Amino acid sequence: MRDRSSQPTDSARAWLFFLRPGIGVKRWLAAALLGIFLTSLGMALLLLLVIANGPLHLLLLDFLPDWLRALLLVILGLLIGGIGALRLHQLIVREIWPGLQAPENRAALQAFMRRQQRRNGPRIVAIGGGTGMPQLLRGLREYTDNITAIVTVADDGGSSGRLRQQTGVLPPGDFRNNIAALSDDEGLMKRLFQYRFAEHDVSGGDVQHSELAGHSFGNLFITTMAAITGSFESGIAASSRVLAVRGRILPSTLENVTLCAEIRRTTEDGRTEWLTVQGESTVPKAAGQIERVYLQPAHARAYPEAIRAILQADLIVAGPGSFYTSVLPNLLVESIRDAISASSAVRIYICNVATQPGETDNYTVLDHMVKLRQHAGDAFTMALANSNYNPETRPAHNARWVALPDTQDDGDFRIFVGDVVDAERPWRHDPKKLAARLMEIYYQLSAKSPKV
Numbered sequence: 001m002r003d004r005s006s007q008p009t010d011s012a013r014a015w016l017f018f019l020r021p022g023i024g025v026k027r028w029l030a031a032a033l034l035g036i037f038l039t040s041l042g043m044a045l046l047l048l049l050v051i052a053n054g055p056l057h058l059l060l061l062d063f064l065p066d067w068l069r070a071l072l073l074v075i076l077g078l079l080i081g082g083i084g085a086l087r088l089h090q091l092i093v094r095e096i097w098p099g100l101q102a103p104e105n106r107a108a109l110q111a112f113m114r115r116q117q118r119r120n121g122p123r124i125v126a127i128g129g130g131t132g133m134p135q136l137l138r139g140l141r142e143y144t145d146n147i148t149a150i151v152t153v154a155d156d157g158g159s160s161g162r163l164r165q166q167t168g169v170l171p172p173g174d175f176r177n178n179i180a181a182l183s184d185d186e187g188l189m190k191r192l193f194q195y196r197f198a199e200h201d202v203s204g205g206d207v208q209h210s211e212l213a214g215h216s217f218g219n220l221f222i223t224t225m226a227a228i229t230g231s232f233e234s235g236i237a238a239s240s241r242v243l244a245v246r247g248r249i250l251p252s253t254l255e256n257v258t259l260c261a262e263i264r265r266t267t268e269d270g271r272t273e274w275l276t277v278q279g280e281s282t283v284p285k286a287a288g289q290i291e292r293v294y295l296q297p298a299h300a301r302a303y304p305e306a307i308r309a310i311l312q313a314d315l316i317v318a319g320p321g322s323f324y325t326s327v328l329p330n331l332l333v334e335s336i337r338d339a340i341s342a343s344s345a346v347r348i349y350i351c352n353v354a355t356q357p358g359e360t361d362n363y364t365v366l367d368h369m370v371k372l373r374q375h376a377g378d379a380f381t382m383a384l385a386n387s388n389y390n391p392e393t394r395p396a397h398n399a400r401w402v403a404l405p406d407t408q409d410d411g412d413f414r415i416f417v418g419d420v421v422d423a424e425r426p427w428r429h430d431p432k433k434l435a436a437r438l439m440e441i442y443y444q445l446s447a448k449s450p451k452v
Contacts, residue, residue: 132321139435147247157281176218193218284358
């Protein structure tokens with residue numbers, strides 16, 4: 001019995017019939033095209049004869065010199081066009097403009113204009129993770145919809161770490177925060193995605209341990225979407241569509257990487273010892289000076305869409321966030337780092353307002369930049385740092401203010417400054433201030449760069 005799947009379809013049979021030798025399709029198609037051409041040519045000649053011998057030559061002022069005829073036609077065209085424009089302006093002022101001036105219509109028009117400006121805004125890539133990146137994204141979304149957040153997948157603590165161990169999915173925590181930050185209804189999404197299930201269930205007066213204890217709803221949602229769609233990246237994309245996210249959230253790599261650190265510390269008897277720790281959540285707890293961080297496996301492959309976004313970007317931003325555990329893990333992916341260095345975009349590192357105990361104790365802005373160069377080469381040689389702080393005070397949690405250098409351009413690094421802090425929590429960035437200063441720097445630098 002012949003396989004029906006090998007038989008041609010109805011449309012295929014039709015094409016085979018027309019292309020069969022002896023049918024003459026090409027010959028009759030050529031005849032039809034020739035007939036159309038000859039008809040068009042004959043109509044053109046007929047029109048010329050009517051103009052030359054009929055009354056139409058009077059309408060075209062054929063009896064006048066060519067220069068005078070051209071001048072009269074220009075004057076007539078300007079007159080008719082001017083009358084039309086004037087009448088159109090009067091119509092708009094009388095019928096349309098009063099309606100646009102109504103408060104509700106004016107607000108709608110302004111919202112429409114802002115939306116159009118955001119759609120045409122610069123292509124921005126933000127690199128990082130933790131709680132710092134959502135602050136930046138909340139500010140940037142007012143300037144552009146073309147935002148790509150590239151997020152670390154090295155997190156192994158809390159709810160994300162448990163899901164990573166139990167299901168094998170990449171840690172969803174940082175993705176959850178950024179999806180909420182870029183959602184059109186961030187207020188509701190933030191409350192929903194950040195909701196954490198209680199440590200215990202109370203049922204019938206008995207206190208029982210909950211299997212969902214400590215998990216956030218957002219982490220479970222993303223993990224479920226990843227299972228339904230078949231992959232983590234598809235789950236993130238589907239979650240973004242469901243929650244009306246403006247922009248994209250991408251992983252820096254899809255490999256199951258582990259963050260490792262070499263730490264130097266001094267013992268009680270004054271000796272210097274070196275310690276190697278594994279796991280993003282254990283690095284800040286090692287109680288020493290972090291000298292170097294690296295990934296295992298060392299040559300993790302970058303997510304291709306992240307590379308494409310970097311190479312197409314107008315502005316690339318790293319930070320703010322935990323320097324060693326949120327920002328650098330992305331830059332340790334070799335192809336990510338190389339793509340940033342090869343990009344023609346404006347590239348700026350946003351320095352934290354305060355130091356982070358266990359990671360950047362006593363660091364200055366230049367200390368951040370030196371360590372950034374040690375790990376990421378020349379990917380970032382410009383930084384934005386806060387200038388609005390009181391050196392006589394200290395931020396919360398035993399941290400210190402990140403001190404500014406004496407000069408803003410020492411030949412190796414260029415430091416931009418500005419008031420970018422939250423007035424109520426001066427150890428954190430203010431989204432609006434940070435985005436406004438960042439965009440000001442971007443437009444300043446891009447105006448100086450050659451136009452492509």
